[in-house]
Every structure is written in C-alpha cells, then in structure tokens.
Amino acid sequence: MIFKPKFLHELIYDLYEDEHEEVIKFKMKEILKEDASLKGDFWEKVCAKHMPHTSLKERNARYMDFEDGTDAKFATLIQYKNTGQFQATIGNLKNKTGGLRICLCKPSSEGNPRQHILYFLFIPYSWYSKRQDKNGKTHPLKITFKNFSPCGDVWERFQCTFTDVVRKV
Numbered sequence: 001m002i003f004k005p006k007f008l009h010e011l012i013y014d015l016y017e018d019e020h021e022e023v024i025k026f027k028m029k030e031i032l033k034e035d036a037s038l039k040g041d042f043w044e045k046v047c048a049k050h051m052p053h054t055s056l057k058e059r060n061a062r063y064m065d066f067e068d069g070t071d072a073k074f075a076t077l078i079q080y081k082n083t084g085q086f087q088a089t090i091g092n093l094k095n096k097t098g099g100l101r102i103c104l105c106k107p108s109s110e111g112n113p114r115q116h117i118l119y120f121l122f123i124p125y126s127w128y129s130k131r132q133d134k135n136g137k138t139h140p141l142k143i144t145f146k147n148f149s150p151c152g153d154v155w156e157r158f159q160c161t162f163t164d165v166v167r168k169v
Contacts, residue, residue, distance in 0.1 A: 007117060034147075036074075045058055069097055071098060096125065
C-alpha cells in the first residue's frame with residue numbers, strides 16, 4: 001500500500017510507529033511548537049525513512065541534508081499581521097546545492113494535529129538557484145494561500161504528492 005499522508009498526525013504516527021502512544025502524543029506536541037529546527041529535524045527523519053535510495057547526512061551537514069544532494073524543508077502557513085496575507089516561507093537557501101523536498105503544513109484553527117493539512121513540493125536546484133538578486137542573495141520562497149489553499153507560480157510549477165517528494169532524483 002502506498003503511503004499518502006494528508007495530515008500531520010499521519011506523518012508523526014508513521015515515523016514513530018514503534019513508540020508507545022504517550023511518546024507519540026509528546027512528539028506531536030513538540031512538533032507543533034514554534035521551534036523551526038524541531039520541525040525541520042522531524043521532516044528530515046520522515047524523508048529518510050521513505051528514501052532508501054539515499055541517506056541522511058549528519059546533523060547540520062553543510063549544503064544538503066541527504067547524500068543525494070537534496071535538502072528537506074518544512075514550512076508552516078502563517079498570517080502576516082501587516083498585510084493579512086497567508087503564506088508559508090522557505091528560507092535559508094543561500095548555500096543549498098540540490099533539490100528541495102518541501103512539506104507545507106496548514107495548521108488547524110482549533111490546534112488539532114489531526115486536522116493540520118499537508119502539501120508537498122519538489123523544487124529543483126536549477127530553478128531556485130536562478131532566483132538570486134544582483135548582489136547574489138537568494139531570497140526565501142513564499143507560497144501564498146488563498147481560501148486556505150496554496151496558489152501561485154511556485155505552487156503551480158512544483159506541487160507534488162508525498163511519493164514524488166521522496167522520489168529518487
């Protein structure tokens with residue numbers, strides 16, 4: 001059976017499938033905290049579990065998360081107070097050298113992880129590396145949401161399934 005997660009709790013239960021229910025609940029609470037490094041670490045582990053074709057490099061390895069040169073990025077949808085715009089931002093791209101395996105999470109308004117919806121993108125290096133300004137700075141990727149669904153050029157070009165985001169490149 002093909003794993004097709006649509007909600008955050010499905011990824012959590014899959015990654016920690018051998019753990020006691022209390023441990024899983026604790027992990028769920030931890031991942032929902034504001035700490036971006038916890039979310040990133042979690043997404044790296046999920047990808048590693050489903051990518052037998054490559055392996056996760058040591059923590060904080062330079063330029064990439066996986067031996068195949070790709071990087072895992074996790075972004076959560078937020079509303080900007082000054083504009084009211086809903087966006088998910090994928091940053092820290094300056095030193096990346098490979099494709100981006102991205103998981104976007106739209107949190108539930110009730111805070112229930114069983115209702116945190118997931119979206120996936122795979123963005124090739126050949127595309128995002130050309131997004132540098134004249135000073136060589138790579139700006140973060142912004143995924144805009146309208147009516148609580150992703151939209152815009154980046155989404156239209158690179159949206160994919162979970163199977164696609166963990167595929168061999």
